[in-house]
Amino acid sequence: xxxxxxxxxxxxxxxxxxxxxxxxxxxxxxxxxxxxxxxxxxxxxxxxxxxxxxxxxxxxxxxxxxxxxxxxxxxxxxxxxxxxxxxxxxxxxxxxxxxxxxxxxxxxxxxxxxxxxxxxxxxxxxxxxxxxxxxxxxxxxxxxxxxxxxxxxxxxxxxxxxxxxxxxxxxxxxxxxxxxxxxxxxxxxxxxxxxxxxxxxxxxxxxxxxxxxxxxxxxxxxxxxxxxxxxxxxxxxxxxxxxxxxxxxxxxxxxxxxxxxxxxxxxxxxxxxxxxxxxxxxxxxxxxxxxxxxxxxxxxxxxxxxxxxxxxxxxxxxxxxxxxxxxxxxxxxxxxxxxxxxxxxxxxxxxxxxxxxxxxxxxxxxxxxxxxxxxxxxxxxxxxxxxxxxxxxxxxxxxxxxxxxxxxxxxxxxxxxxxxx
Numbered sequence: 001x002x003x004x005x006x007x008x009x010x011x012x013x014x015x016x017x018x019x020x021x022x023x024x025x026x027x028x029x030x031x032x033x034x035x036x037x038x039x040x041x042x043x044x045x046x047x048x049x050x051x052x053x054x055x056x057x058x059x060x061x062x063x064x065x066x067x068x069x070x071x072x073x074x075x076x077x078x079x080x081x082x083x084x085x086x087x088x089x090x091x092x093x094x095x096x097x098x099x100x101x102x103x104x105x106x107x108x109x110x111x112x113x114x115x116x117x118x119x120x121x122x123x124x125x126x127x128x129x130x131x132x133x134x135x136x137x138x139x140x141x142x143x144x145x146x147x148x149x150x151x152x153x154x155x156x157x158x159x160x161x162x163x164x165x166x167x168x169x170x171x172x173x174x175x176x177x178x179x180x181x182x183x184x185x186x187x188x189x190x191x192x193x194x195x196x197x198x199x200x201x202x203x204x205x206x207x208x209x210x211x212x213x214x215x216x217x218x219x220x221x222x223x224x225x226x227x228x229x230x231x232x233x234x235x236x237x238x239x240x241x242x243x244x245x246x247x248x249x250x251x252x253x254x255x256x257x258x259x260x261x262x263x264x265x266x267x268x269x270x271x272x273x274x275x276x277x278x279x280x281x282x283x284x285x286x287x288x289x290x291x292x293x294x295x296x297x298x299x300x301x302x303x304x305x306x307x308x309x310x311x312x313x314x315x316x317x318x319x320x321x322x323x324x325x326x327x328x329x330x331x332x333x334x335x336x337x338x339x340x341x342x343x344x345x346x347x348x349x350x351x352x353x354x355x356x357x358x359x360x361x362x363x364x365x366x367x368x369x370x371x372x373x374x375x376x377x378x379x380x381x382x383x384x385x386x387x388x389x390x391x392x393x394x395x396x397x398x399x400x401x402x403x404x405x406x407x408x409x410x411x412x413x414x415x416x417x418x419x420x421x
Contacts, residue, residue: 045410046074058296087110126141142169152283155383155384167296172186185223210293238272246263341368343364347399351396363402384416
């Protein structure tokens with residue numbers, strides 16, 4: 001049944017293209033399948049903030065003591081998973097406008113599932129692309145612009161998060177390329193990687209939840225713009241992102257429910273640099289994120305005020321600075337190092353005692369160092385990576401900054417086998 005459905009879907013898409021193409025172009029389709037079969041074995045010395053039952057690693061959790069003074073998070077864990085095996089197809093379609101516009105597309109899935117439903121098919125990328133002259137227009141789901149062409153080449157599936165922005169999002173992207181310069185402007189929405197907000201649409205709670213509703217109710221897409229310089233072995237660039245979300249549309253205050261108009265708008269920025277030759281890789285990125293949780297970041301936003309009549313709340317984004325460096329050398333045998341540092345800069349204005357919403361509340365600093373060695377053959381990769389991750393937690397001060405910190409540490413080992421095709 002599944003293969004019949006896929007065959008029918010491909011036939012419908014193929015039948016629709018001739019409506020937009022000239023008659024002589026209707027057979028100009030080409031398909032290139034690609035993918036990987038991947039197995040990841042990992043071990044942690046401590047409980048961590050993570051997703052996918054530990055495969056997507058973030059940082060060690062703070063102390064959590066039982067009634068006898070034992071730290072409940074001071075326990076090891078580990079497992080073996082294959083759910084990040086994936087399959088994709090790149091499609092080149094018939095040209096439009098008398099051969100002036102090239103058409104292409106991509107569909108890519110893995111078996112990550114969602115929530116606790118692992119080993120189910122999940123859509124990773126699905127987009128169409130039109131290219132003419134020096135321009136390209138992409139519509140669909142693909143990587144967030146802040147992920148871009150500069151990302152760490154490491155074994156951990158988080159690809160450097162939370163230092164490195166990590167997200168695939170529905171978007172409309174226009175790209176203009178002139179010689180070595182490339183300008184990109186993107187409108188983004190949210191699907192699998194979400195903003196954080198109050199767990200309830202009505203009551204003021206400290207509990208948080210990730211949801212599409214915050215940007216859906218905003219009716220304003222995330223806006224990103226970037227400029228890159230690409231020549232020979234070098235890539236350098238900068239980017240900016242504006243995100244505007246609506247945390248709640250109604251409030252319950254003093255026993256009454258009121259319609260409220262809440263919004264928080266924040267600006268984030270990044271800069272990146274990469275050198276890659278036959279054997280060398282040197283890459284780095286620095287990000288100043290303001291409420292940038294939709295890209296696997298930490299932070300969120302704080303409550304700064306409450307209307308005494310309606311309960312409407314005012315907010316301020318939590319600023320987080322994150323930077324990373326990745327160095328690798330070799331071809332068949334390839335050692336690599338990764339260093340990351342993150343600092344919570346607070347809200348910049350007085351907050352109401354605690355952060356009302358956020359990811360990593362109480363996290364002040366984060367530092368990670370990894371060393372890995374991979375053995376690479378055509379279509380095959382085997383590797384081992386050791387990670388030392390240290391997190392500093394504390395109490396929230398007047399302006400959302402963390403004070404009176406203490407540290408917790410996690411040792412993580414990952415072993416990976418990948419067959420690529």
